[in-house]
Amino acid sequence: MTTTPPDVIRCAYAELIVSDLKTSREFYVDILGLVVTYEDDEAVYLRAFEEYLHHSLIIRKGAEPALSVLAYRVRGEAELDVAEAYYRELGVEVRRVPAGTTRGIGEAVRVVDPLGFPIEFFYEAEHVERFTQRYDVHGPGALARLDHFNVNTPDVPAARKYYEGLGFRVSEDIVDDEGTVYAAWMFRKPTVHDVALTGGAGPRLHHIAFATHERHQILHICDHLGAVRKSDQIERGPGRHGVSNAFYLYVRDPDGHRIEIYTHDYYTGDPDNPVISWDVHDNQRRDWWGNPVVPSWYTEASRVLDLDGKLQPVEERTETKEMDVTIGADGFSYTRAAGAEQGFKLGEQV
Numbered sequence: 115m116t117t118t119p120p121d122v123i124r125c126a127y128a129e130l131i132v133s134d135l136k137t138s139r140e141f142y143v144d145i146l147g148l149v150v151t152y153e154d155d156e157a158v159y160l161r162a163f164e165e166y167l168h169h170s171l172i173i174r175k176g177a178e179p180a181l182s183v184l185a186y187r188v189r190g191e192a193e194l195d196v197a198e199a200y201y202r203e204l205g206v207e208v209r210r211v212p213a214g215t216t217r218g219i220g221e222a223v224r225v226v227d228p229l230g231f232p233i234e235f236f237y238e239a240e241h242v243e244r245f246t247q248r249y250d251v252h253g254p255g256a257l258a259r260l261d262h263f264n265v266n267t268p269d270v271p272a273a274r275k276y277y278e279g280l281g282f283r284v285s286e287d288i289v290d291d292e293g294t295v296y297a298a299w300m301f302r303k304p305t306v307h308d309v310a311l312t313g314g315a316g317p318r319l320h321h322i323a324f325a326t327h328e329r330h331q332i333l334h335i336c337d338h339l340g341a342v343r344k345s346d347q348i349e350r351g352p353g354r355h356g357v358s359n360a361f362y363l364y365v366r367d368p369d370g371h372r373i374e375i376y377t378h379d380y381y382t383g384d385p386d387n388p389v390i391s392w393d394v395h396d397n398q399r400r401d402w403w404g405n406p407v408v409p410s411w412y413t414e415a416s417r418v419l420d421l422d423g424k425l426q427p428v429e430e431r432t433e434t435k436e437m438d439v440t441i442g443a444d445g446f447s448y449t450r451a452a453g454a455e456q457g458f459k460l461g462e463q464v
Contacts, residue, residue, distance in 0.1 A: 120193040123302060127170045128183065129181070131180045132174065135157070183234050191237045256331060349364045
């Protein structure tokens with residue numbers, strides 16, 4: 115590449131297609147507690163309590179549940195021209211989107227990235243009330259902000275190279291003794307990740323994640339789901355990840371879209387922030403307490419749309435070596451390498 119990539123600040127919003135808007139609204143608003151910025155018969159625009167941009171999640175009624183777009187905010191309006199030139203040089207589909215095409219969002223550039231995902235870059239956005247100190251409306255499970263996306267892709271090393279070209283850095287990864295990379299956590303904002311690249315059939319969306327401030331807020335969401343007899347929407351957790359060190363919970367919305375509630379990762383903003391590389395055989399990378407992971411977490415994920423709203427074809431993993439040892443989202447079943455005592459290496463650039 116000879117063209118400079120756009121200056122991405124952070125992950126900013128996602129749009130999910132849902133089959134029943136009323137049922138999905140009940141999940142995201144009544145149970146997860148997201149704030150409604152705007153709604154009509156076709157879509158609900160939502161945000162978490164500390165966010166001041168118009169939305170961080172759109173749920174839109176459609177024929178088949180899928181991911182419609184993942185959006186990143188760039189540092190200024192001029193970065194849209196940079197993004198357009200960058201992706202045209204990459205040779206992927208690029209569209210300039212007029213301001214207001216998405217409610218609350220200014221002019222944008224949309225692409226189908228080299229991994230097959232519908233991606234938007236924008237800067238201008240409508241500002242709305244930030245509810246940071248609106249404790250009168252905070253529920254006990256209050257979500258603070260959008261934290262990251264997690265995507266399934268059949269070729270993690272290629273995906274990592276693409277995101278590094280876009281200016282993202284690696285905080286943690288999963289490797290084996292031969293240097294095979296099974297997953298990578300990559301960031302622009304100074305946290306563990308804005309996007310995680312995990313091995314599996316793709317392009318598919320594994321999950322989007324919202325951050326809370328306290329572990330008890332995650333526990334309250336579990337209690338709430340139990341109280342309304344919807345505990346079957348808890349897929350995995352609560353628990354603590356090895357990768358990221360975060361306390362987590364995975365829930366499924368009425369269409370099966372996976373949402374992670376996430377808290378207590380760490381700062382990565384220094385220029386020499388070390389990469390943590392986990393041995394693929396170390397089961398504690400997934401759950402620090404060693405809890406087993408349900409099969410659906412490995413095998414199920416949301417389909418994604420192209421820029422015309424059509425489902426993208428899914429490519430299976432074809433690399434024989436990886437197929438022999440990997441299962442779904444983060445790349446490995448429960449195993450332990452002989453004699454392994456420590457599952458990660460601090461500061462090793464892989």
